[in-house]
Amino acid sequence: MSDTQPGRPRDLINSVTAADERKMLEAFLDYLRGAVVRKARGVSEEDARRSPVDSGTSIGGLVKHLRWVEHEWFAVQLTQTPREELETPPWVEDPEADMRLEPDEKIDEVIDAYEAQCERSREIAAAYELDHAVTLRSGRSMTTRWAYLHMIEETGRHAGHLDILREMIDGTTGD
Numbered sequence: 749m750s751d752t753q754p755g756r757p758r759d760l761i762n763s764v765t766a767a768d769e770r771k772m773l774e775a776f777l778d779y780l781r782g783a784v785v786r787k788a789r790g791v792s793e794e795d796a797r798r799s800p801v802d803s804g805t806s807i808g809g810l811v812k813h814l815r816w817v818e819h820e821w822f823a824v825q826l827t828q829t830p831r832e833e834l835e836t837p838p839w840v841e842d843p844e845a846d847m848r849l850e851p852d853e854k855i856d857e858v859i860d861a862y863e864a865q866c867e868r869s870r871e872i873a874a875a876y877e878l879d880h881a882v883t884l885r886s887g888r889s890m891t892t893r894w895a896y897l898h899m900i901e902e903t904g905r906h907a908g909h910l911d912i913l914r915e916m917i918d919g920t921t922g923d
Contacts (some may be wrong), residue, residue, distance in 0.1 A: 757782055757923040770878055773896040774870070780903040781866050783923060784814060787910035788859050791917065796855035797848075800916040807913050808849035808858055810906050812838075815862040816846045817902055821895045822869035828882050869899075 757779060764775040788796070788811045796808035816837045824831055831837070838845035849858065878893040914920045 757786070769893075773878075773893070773900070774873075777896060777900050777903065778866075780900060780907050781863075783907040784811060784903060784910060785859055785863060786923065787907065787914045787920075788855065790920075791855060791914070793855060795917050796858075798917060800913065804848070805909060805913065806848065807910060807917070808853070808855050809847040810910055810913075811855070811862050812849060812853070812858050813846045814903060814906055815858065815865045818862070818865045818869045818899065821899060822872045823865075825884060825890060826872055826876065826880075826882060826892060826895050 760775050760779045760782070764772045767775070788807050791807055797806050799806045799809075816839070819835065819837065823829060823834055831840075849855065873892060873896065876892040878891065878896075880892045881889045884890050911921070
């Protein structure tokens with residue numbers, strides 16, 4: 749989480765109601781990143797892997813997935829760094845591998861990796877103007893602004909999933 753975050757989780761987004769666009773985008777994304785960490789911290793290794801839903805979605809799998817989504821959109825796409833020059837995402841060998849914890853993976857380590865990737869994403873995004881555009885492999889253009897908005901959507905959707913999973917697993921609710 750950003751070291752500029754006020755005490756209560758919602759204070760972060762409430763503090764930027766009249767800020768510039770970049771500060772708003774950063775605050776909303778950091779709020780959601782924090783929600784992901786708050787939902788995942790404190791679960792047992794067993795509960796991190798447990799899926800109370802038919803899809804097999806788990807707390808640990810969602811955090812791991814979000815770590816790799818951050819990596820993809822900021823470290824790979826925004827910087828235009830060839831994937832082979834960076835860490836290899838687990839989906840390269842197994843399309844579902846980013847959505848599950850492997851037997852040797854621990855939830856706290858996955859959360860730490862997610863937080864480290866978020867910090868790296870912050871550093872990368874800060875180096876580019878919101879209108880900075882790159883060309884994706886598809887040939888479409890993507891701006892830094894779009895990367896922020898996409899990550900807000902993706903992180904928000906999965907934070908909601910985490911909220912429901914955590915409530916189903918141990919009854920924990922709230923920000």
